[in-house]
Amino acid sequence: MYNEKVTLEAINLIINISDLLKGINVDTMDISFYEDIDNITICGKNIKILEPMKVTGKITTDGKIASFSGQANLTIQTECDRCVSVFEENLTFDINEKFTNDSYSDDENEYYQMIDNKIDFTPVIMHNLHMNMPMKFLCSSDCKGIVTNCETNINECSPFAKLKETFKTQGGR
Numbered sequence: 742m743y744n745e746k747v748t749l750e751a752i753n754l755i756i757n758i759s760d761l762l763k764g765i766n767v768d769t770m771d772i773s774f775y776e777d778i779d780n781i782t783i784c785g786k787n788i789k790i791l792e793p794m795k796v797t798g799k800i801t802t803d804g805k806i807a808s809f810s811g812q813a814n815l816t817i818q819t820e821c822d823r824c825v826s827v828f829e830e831n832l833t834f835d836i837n838e839k840f841t842n843d844s845y846s847d848d849e850n851e852y853y854q855m856i857d858n859k860i861d862f863t864p865v866i867m868h869n870l871h872m873n874m875p876m877k878f879l880c881s882s883d884c885k886g887i888v889t890n891c892e893t894n895i896n897e898c899s900p901f902a903k904l905k906e907t908f909k910t911q912g913g914r
């Protein structure tokens with residue numbers, strides 16, 4: 742079994758897998774690269790990507806269809822949906838995609854189009870990044886939301902209670 746290790750440069754995430762498709766000297770390719778994305782916007786929310794996202798995995802092929810299976814790891818920074826504080830979170834997710842030179846499709850799979858045996862990883866990464874973002878961004882699973890100064894009774898936090906408090910203070914003089 743022949744195995745080729747390839748490290749892509751962040752500026753060029755296109756890989757030529759001609760040898761792999763033809764079965765010349767190689768039948769698996771280990772791939773690793775960093776995708777340098779500064780930030781993405783999801784539903785109007787800005788998410789910073791703190792370090793270049795790391796992707797590792799391997800490409801195998803049956804001669805016609807190439808399959809990539811791997812894993813992405815990144816650290817995001819964004820605002821908590823509940824308390825608005827800025828927090829960081831580490832995300833890891835799997836990427837499994839298939840590629841073909843033909844405009845080929847079947848009911849079960851979606852394929853990325855290769856051009857002249859070349860895979861462009863940028864659209865793959867962007868698609869998987871969007872698919873794997875959390876539904877909600879929370880600084881912690883038990884985030885209570887915006888913390889008010891009232892700790893004893895939530896009713897004391899109502900605008901009326903605050904108003905009453907103000908009158909009481911002023912009237913006391």
Ligand SMILES: [Zn+2]
Nearest residue numbers: 821824880884
């Ligand atoms: Zn929070």
